[in-house]
Amino acid sequence: MEDPSLAALLSDLKDTEPQVRDRATQQLWQRWYRQKGTYGLNGLQRAEVLMTAGEMAEAEQLLSDLINQLPDFAEAWNRRAVLHYLQGRYSESLEDCDRVIDLNPIHFGALHGKGLSLAALGQYREAITAFRAALEIQPYALINQRLILECTARLS
Structure with missing residues (x-):
């Protein structure tokens, strides 16, 4: 049975109002970060501090x-x-992105990351496919639209 709150957030990503989309995006990220409770969240936060x-x-x-x-x-x-x-x-980034997508097919961040990794590897057609998949979930993400154009230009 599908989670109605998740369905509402996914619908809000397609709303014409930027504030609605931004709120839905933030709530999805919070949901993903908090998937494994305080323990998981604390681990992610510590990793972010170390990366920074x-x-x-x-x-x-x-x-x-x-x-x-x-x-x-x-x-x-x-x-x-x-x-x-x-x-x-x-x-290695691509392998991890694929694992994220296996676990969470609506993870637009991982789809975007997959596209970035594929583009960096010179696999522009595959990158375009990943960016398009991210756009299906988050159609107003201008960065993915721009990256599709950049990858398309590299194919010419």
Whole structure:
């Protein structure tokens, strides 16, 4: 049975009013970060602090430990995908993005990240597909529209 509050948030992502879309986006991120309660949230927050401080190895270890303890915690996989992307480890980022999407098919952030990783690997057609999938969920995300145009130009 589908969660009616989730369905409402997904509908709000398509609203013509920016405030409605922004609120829905924030609520989805909160839901994803809080999926595993205080323990999971605290782990993600510690990893973010480490990443911000440039302590990437420590952040990666923390996220990997969190993933080992909570393998269905999509946001832990997503944060590690971001870390890998920031380090230029695009294939590893792509693998983590795919895991997030397996766990949470509506994760527009992971779809966007998948597109970024594919584009960085020169796989522009596949990147366009990922950005389009993100746009199906979040149609007003101008960044994905722009990235589709950039990838299309690279194919010419």
